[in-house]
Amino acid sequence: MSWRGSTTTQDRIFASLPYLLPIASGVVYGVSLLQQFGLVGVLGFFQPIIDLNSGFLGLAIFIALFALVVNNTNISHFVRFNVFQALLLDIILVLMGIVLPLLLKLLAFLPGIETIGQVLSNTLFLGALVGGTYGIVQSLLGRYAEIPTISNVVYTQLR
Template sequence: MSWRGSTTVSDRIFACLAYLLPLLDLIGLVSGPLLMTQSFLTPLLRVIVIPLSPLLAIYGSLGGIVSFVIFFALYLLVVRNENLPHFIRFNTMQAILFGIVLSLIGLVWGYVLAPILGLGFLTQTLFNAIFLGMIVAVGFSVIQSALGKYAEIPTISEAVYMQVR
């Protein structure tokens, strides 16, 4: 729904670019377990990783503090900047929330579930579900953004609307 005004091609491109960050976070989270266990999703993961490998190399080599800095930069310079179109701010905030969800999953995995589950069948199932769910959410959001529509994802979009006025 584009009730906040029309979107230009540049607005659509910038809105789609915001979803690169949760995609990079997703690859960082699931690539280890999925590639080690040779999941049925490994070919799809490789198809996504190969074109993004230059960005992954830069993003991964800079450490975890960079993602924290990028989070604050996007939040303060894009989401809170009322001079930018609502469409870009909405999609940037939605991408940030996807990243926060992935970070929380990573923390729960690293401190609670990994010591208990190891790399067995449950781990493979869990990471397959995370990978598929996030790929569908990011893919849907990118497609909707490219079409100039707001990607309405039930709980996430409601939280985004609370942040972006």
């Protein structure tokens, strides 16, 4: 759905790269799942992105992408849309990284809360992996990645 104009190969590549951020943020939630299937080596592939996406450097990258790409009307709508959507996915994962441990500590008295926490972590990991991969594939194909609710917010903010 490239209704804002055609996309170049360069736009497609630049639009797909930011989706690595939510994937890297989501990998943290999937460590135990990857261990269960013997896929811990996958973490090594994402380690440089995980390092870039953590701490102060991660905040600086977020601010730079938002200020220099999303708010820059000289950059194509396609790239700005995908960067903004990837940043929103990353924000959701960061917020869940704050809320989930607090929630699990508050509910620690409940039997089976560890299992519920593990299921939620696995769900966040798989959601980040699927959402990021979907965004990358759609961007490389030159299509807008329509993620329910998040895409609507992005469209509204980029008009």
